[in-house]
Amino acid sequence: MERMEKSAVPADLNVMKKNDLRLIAALVILAAAAFGGVMLYARLSTKEPEAVVYLEGEEKGRYPLSENITIEIRQENGNCNILQIKDGKADMIEASCPDKVCVRQHPVSRQGESLVCLPNQAVVEIQNGQEAEIDTSTN
């Protein structure tokens, strides 16, 4: 028995090696394909920076920062904010609210930054923006 097994091992190894190689090659190809797929997906899903408009917490529109545009955010109750996107930044340039705090805010362009008009319950938030060096601000 012992002898038989000893002689059988090399033969088996040969078989194993062949199949092993095939299997490894198959796995490598599979892995490469999966990796390529993931990378492609990641690239396709990397969105460009945009200003997202919310009214009373509800999304009302998305505007890429790459396009210069002026948006009138008008509500049924007559409240209105004018949002300007210019040179990659979003700025509230006019508003119907009495306090005008939103208009005094500096333009925003970085990930997570926002323009807020409390009286009109209007929020403009930057999404997919470049990461900000500043985490928050004091004023």
Add this chain to the structure above:
Amino acid sequence: MKKIYRVFILAAVLTFCAGFALLQYQGQRLERYQAQFFDCFDTVTTITGYAKSQEDFSQKVGLLQEKLMFYHKLYDIYHTYDGMNNIKNINDAAGKEVVKVEPEIIELLKLGRDMYEKTGGEVQIAYGSVLSLWHKYRQEGIEHPDQAELPPQEELNRRAKHTNMEKMILDEKASTVYLSDKEMSLDVGSIGKGYAVSRLAEYAREIGMEHVLISVGGNVCAVGGKADGTPWNVGVENPDSNSSQPYMCSVELENQSIVTSGDYQRYYEVEHVRYCHIIDPDTNMPPDYFSSVSVQTKDSGQADALSTALFNMEYKVGLSLVERLPDVEAMWIGKDGKIRCSSGFKCNEKK
């Protein structure tokens, strides 16, 4: 052929293990999240932090929002709420009766008294009778800019007689407050938000948030630093809103707080002159020393009170106060945009 299966099974098991490990790793990795809400202290609250998932973060932010709302109601001077006595209840009972309150009100009022003494009366919570008159004129001026007026000086002076801090009577044991002058009232606007934020930071720690940045209307407090161990970066806003530079400088914050008092956000104009919402108890008028003052220290309530007090004080007097207080630093931005800092204030180049 059997061996092939064995190898195949081995490969499958290995792949499964690797995949599982990767999932585990991703499950434990902390992601950065941010949430905003708008219903507390009439301003924007922003919470920035780290969590394993969006759900985990949202759940904790929900708890913080609930807690902050509690303080918002307690320190409200315009509305009363069912089931609790707040600052408005105390004011309404002035000269009439003692009001039983939550310990969170007693603590706040003690802070107010303490800061009144420390600052020589430059931050005043028993100043409601004067502040409410300014509030009325400011609101009317904001609604109808062409009819904006200043409150009459005689009326300001008359009301200023009813701002004696000694007539705010606290009974800590009984947890009651009594205002013994019926014409006086409390306005905790200069310390309430800051104190609430310091308590909120404490609460965040209790519910297991180790890296959180809380901003309630620019009243900023950091629990820990960022998840990678570096401090948070907080920009000090440029008072000139037309400038292309949003920040004057940035400060690093870790287990600390920074609060700014400025004249450039909440104000109204009478004949093209700007009158801000902060009123100097010495003159009963908005002060005209600076565009803003920021105070950095551990406790957010103290930072809030001090930023108001320093806004009401000449630079030299304010500086000597700051240098006397341990672990308190400040930065003054003048009307001309010039920056001055206390000796230990670390102001990083604007970004």
